[in-house]
Amino acid sequence: MWKKLVSRKPKKTPQSAxxxxxxxxxxxxSCSQTLDMLEKKExxxxxxxxxxxxxxxxxxxSKNKAAAIQxxxxxxxxxxxxxxxxxxxxxxxxxIIMLETASATTETVNALRTGASAVKSIQQSLSIDDIDKTMEQVNEHAENMKQIQEALAAPAYAVADFDEDELEAELEEMEELEEQLLRPPQATQTPTPSTEPLPKRATSRPAAEVDELATLQAQMAI
Structure with missing residues (x-):
């Protein structure tokens, strides 16, 4: 139907127009030529x-007043x-303006007449039943395509059967384990040696040495 509409040639402008x-x-x-002639005469x-x-x-x-007046x-x-x-x-x-206006008006009317004739021929080649039938086919094809897209977008059975909560819990455990592995190891603290001086040991002498030392001191004093 559309090929017929495209192949149709627009009607020619009537010979009278x-x-x-x-x-x-x-x-x-002719008026332009007359205007040029008048301008030359002027x-x-x-x-x-x-x-x-x-x-x-x-x-x-030259004091010739009469000739000057002539x-x-x-x-x-x-x-x-x-x-x-x-x-x-x-x-x-x-x-000229009137003729140019009349020429423009005539051309405009001819263009409108040609357009109206083309629209009329298109309307005659179309019918409401054909348009309704075409729109039904378009809507049917669109609905079929929508169903096909929904079927392709639906998830597979193996994927749809998984428990989302269980998967999220497993993901959290994996994240915690990864954080523990990324933490640096804690260094063990070794006791630092004390810098305080050790207490001096008290030297205990035997009692015999003390008596002998006292006797020696007494002799030296005599």
């Missing part, structure tokens, strides 16, 4: 005005023609 646009473009070109008249002014100045210097009259006539040409140019400008 094409001829109308061509005529409008021709009119715009330039020529401005040169004539400047020439008559120069003549009037020269005649005034030059000024010609200047006035030329200026009147210049003013008329200016009005003509404004009218031609207005006409």
């Amino acid at each position: 094409i001829s109308t646009l061509e005529k409008l473009h021709e009119k715009v070109n 330039g020529v008249l401005q040169k004539k005005v400047a020439r008559e002014v120069d003549k009037a100045k020269d005649l005034t210097k 030059c000024l009259k010609k200047k006035k006539l030329y200026e009147t023609q210049i003013e008329q040409l200016g009005n003509f140019q404004l009218r031609v400008h207005d006409q």
